[in-house]
Amino acid sequence: MKRIAVLLFCMIAAIGVAVGAPKLFRKASQMTYAVAEGESSSILPQRTERVDSTPHDVYRLYSSGELVGVLSSRRELDAFLRAIYQELYAEQFPGSEVGLGTDVYLITEQSYMTYENIDQQIFDYLKENRLFTLKCTGVELSDENGVYAEIYVANEELFNQAMTEYMTYFISADELAILNRGDSTPQLKTYGSRSIGVTVLQTITMKESFAAPEAIRTTQADVLDYLEYGDNTEREYYTVRRYDTVAGVGSKNHDLSATQIMNINRDQITSTDQILSEGMELCVTYFTSPIDVVVTKESMKKEPIIAQTVYRTNSELREGVIQKVQTGVDGSKNALYTERWINGVLVSGSLTSSVDTLQPINEVVEIGTMQIPGVGTGSFQWPVDNPYISCHWGCYYGHRAIDIQNAYDRYGPIYAADRGVIEVNSYNGINGNYVIIDHNNGYETYYGHMNVPSPLEVGTVVDKGDVIGQIGMTGLATGPHTHFFIMYEGERHNPCDGFLPC
Numbered sequence: 001m002k003r004i005a006v007l008l009f010c011m012i013a014a015i016g017v018a019v020g021a022p023k024l025f026r027k028a029s030q031m032t033y034a035v036a037e038g039e040s041s042s043i044l045p046q047r048t049e050r051v052d053s054t055p056h057d058v059y060r061l062y063s064s065g066e067l068v069g070v071l072s073s074r075r076e077l078d079a080f081l082r083a084i085y086q087e088l089y090a091e092q093f094p095g096s097e098v099g100l101g102t103d104v105y106l107i108t109e110q111s112y113m114t115y116e117n118i119d120q121q122i123f124d125y126l127k128e129n130r131l132f133t134l135k136c137t138g139v140e141l142s143d144e145n146g147v148y149a150e151i152y153v154a155n156e157e158l159f160n161q162a163m164t165e166y167m168t169y170f171i172s173a174d175e176l177a178i179l180n181r182g183d184s185t186p187q188l189k190t191y192g193s194r195s196i197g198v199t200v201l202q203t204i205t206m207k208e209s210f211a212a213p214e215a216i217r218t219t220q221a222d223v224l225d226y227l228e229y230g231d232n233t234e235r236e237y238y239t240v241r242r243y244d245t246v247a248g249v250g251s252k253n254h255d256l257s258a259t260q261i262m263n264i265n266r267d268q269i270t271s272t273d274q275i276l277s278e279g280m281e282l283c284v285t286y287f288t289s290p291i292d293v294v295v296t297k298e299s300m301k302k303e304p305i306i307a308q309t310v311y312r313t314n315s316e317l318r319e320g321v322i323q324k325v326q327t328g329v330d331g332s333k334n335a336l337y338t339e340r341w342i343n344g345v346l347v348s349g350s351l352t353s354s355v356d357t358l359q360p361i362n363e364v365v366e367i368g369t370m371q372i373p374g375v376g377t378g379s380f381q382w383p384v385d386n387p388y389i390s391c392h393w394g395c396y397y398g399h400r401a402i403d404i405q406n407a408y409d410r411y412g413p414i415y416a417a418d419r420g421v422i423e424v425n426s427y428n429g430i431n432g433n434y435v436i437i438d439h440n441n442g443y444e445t446y447y448g449h450m451n452v453p454s455p456l457e458v459g460t461v462v463d464k465g466d467v468i469g470q471i472g473m474t475g476l477a478t479g480p481h482t483h484f485f486i487m488y489e490g491e492r493h494n495p496c497d498g499f500l501p502c
Contacts, residue, residue: 042067044125047116055110061122063131064103069122070115077106080123084132092218093134093154099210101131136216138209141202141290149290151226152211154218159206162223169263170344171195171295188300193339197296201342204291228264230290240280246272253284260286263344287343297339298352305331307360317368320377320441328363331356374461376418376439380499381464383417383447383484384471385409389502390481393494400492401446401485402502406471410480414469416462417445417486425454431483432474437462448483449474 046069059071071077085098100106104126126132137156141149153159167176175185175195185194217223238253246269250256258272264283269276276282307328317323333356339349384406391403406412416437423444424436431448435456438444451472462468473480486493496502 042069044069044118044121046070046118049114049116052112052114055112056114057108058111058113058115060107060109062105062107063101063129068104068125069118071106071122072115072117072119074106074108076119077123080119080126081132084127085134088132089134089213093136093213093216095155097135099133099135101126101129101133102210102212104131130213132213133210134213134216136209136211138207138211140205140207142205143202149230151223152209152216153223154216156206158217158220159223162220162227163204165220165224166227166289167198167293169266170293170341171198188298188336191300191302191334193297193299195295196298196338197294199294201292201294202290227289227291228287229285230288232288234285235283236285238282238284240276240278240282242278244276244278246274246276249276249282249284254286256284256286260344263287289343292342295341297341299337299339299349301335301337302357303333303335303354305333305356305358305360307331307362309363309365311365311367313369314366315369317366317370318375319368319371320379321368323366323368324363325366326361326364329361331358331360333357371419373463374419374421374440376420376441376443377464378418378439378441378443380417380445380486380495381415382500383415383445383482385412389496390479393496400494401448401483402495403481404484405479405481409471411451411471413467414447414450414471414482416464416466416468417484418443419464420445420462422454422456422458422460422462422468425456425458427453428475430475432472432477433469434483435468437468442489444487446483446485446487449477449481451480 043063043066059074059077061068061071061077081098081100085096089096089098136152136154137159139151139153139159140147164176171179172195176198178185179195179198185196188194217226236253238249240249245258246261247258250258250261261282261284262269262272262274264286268280268282307330309328314323333354335354336352337349338352340347382404384404386407386409388405388407389402390405391399393400393402395403418437418439420437420439420443422435423438424434427433433450433453434446434448435450435454436444436446447469449472450469451474452470454469456462456468471480471482477483484495486495486499493499
């Protein structure tokens with residue numbers, strides 16, 4: 001009987017364990033999961049309504065890393081975003097759709113907990129803070145170093161239209177269309193230029209993106225402004241003055257060409273020859289574009305062939321006489337250049353070919369070599385050795401000559417500066433002993449303060465470099481030197497004005 005009672009107790013205990021243990025285990029698991037989930041505080045208050053026996057999907061919405069709240073349904077969120085698009089953005093961004101904000105994200109996970117439904121409060125929070133993005137086209141600009149710029153536009157067509165307009169600043173629309181088709185522009189038949197190639201140095205990649213509405217460029221003008229200046233918002237302006245020209249405005253401001261001034265003021269200037277109105281406000285900040293439009297041009301120009309001067313001697317002409325016997329006439333040639341332009345600025349060019357169209361006629365000049373005693377050559381030498389000018393022309397009031405010393409021989413010889421005839425050999429109280437040589441070609445030279453009178457009589461024929469006297473300080477002089485000047489047709493000249501290498 002006792003054994004039966006023990007067996008009965010064991011059976012009852014086993015049944016109790018079998019029935020109660022799973023509930024205890026499930027309760028413990030729920031408690032453990034709840035602790036693991038760690039119901040952290042959220043931006044919006046939200047209660048936990050119950051703990052279920054089986055897990056289910058929950059949708060945690062975060063903004064900038066902070067929990068906003070738990071949504072009851074992803075479907076409700078999608079419906080809300082569609083409604084927001086129709087309410088706020090459909091008119092300005094046709095064909096788009098709304099997504100969560102840049103720093104807003106949704107995490108789907110399994111949980112045993114069922115939360116209070118605060119979907120409407122969460123939606124109101126998103127709407128109040130405009131935590132939305134819109135589907136758009138992201139345009140990436142990259143080079144060999146990788147992506148360096150990205151903008152968002154409403155659609156790909158909008159960017160392409162703005163890009164085409166920007167490129168027509170630097171190449172005509174007709175030439176751009178021809179080259180884009182893979183055809184060649186017409187050959188040059190006269191002077192001018194044609195575009196033979198166009199490209200963009202950067203790689204442009206477009207892809208579907210989501211961006212904040214305020215970051216999306218929705219008009220062609222907005223996209224064009226970015227293509228012109230990137231993120232640069234600084235502009236400098238110039239007020240047109242009377243008689244200003246387009247080219248003149250450019251030269252006054254950062255050395256811009258007339259074409260550059262026209263390009264950056266296309267709303268006001270349509271031709272580089274346009275007459276400007278006084279008071280016009282013109283932008284003089286040239287493009288700081290994030291892209292480089294490269295246009296290769298072929299340019300034909302008429303260039304001169306400069307006539308050369310040929311010199312030949314003539315023994316029948318007096319030495320010093322130069323006579324032009326044939327006038328030079330420049331020729332001309334047609335020169336074909338290949339040029340490289342970036343954003344409307346010529347950066348390089350090379351001559352491809354040239355054809356002479358008019359041969360030049362060289363100028364012929366004869367130089368006389370016949371020497372005539374007593375007639376000067378028209379060129380002069382220093383009148384002393386080791387010349388040093390102690391007093392230049394005008395070094396004091398009324399001094400219309402140069403005072404020349406021999407740096408190494410104070411009383412050295414004085415030389416005739418050119419061939420001629422002794423015209424005057426005399427003395428006065430100012431210049432002491434002096435000599436005047438007539439060179440019989442309109443020139444005369446004067447030599448003063450000679451130490452003693454010249455031994456040469458008036459009428460003596462002298463050659464260039466002949467000794468005519470000795471350096472001295474007769475007359476009014478504080479030291480030995482030669483008072484020297486040149487006269488032409490009776491007018492006194494400074495010897496340092498092109499006659500001597502002073």
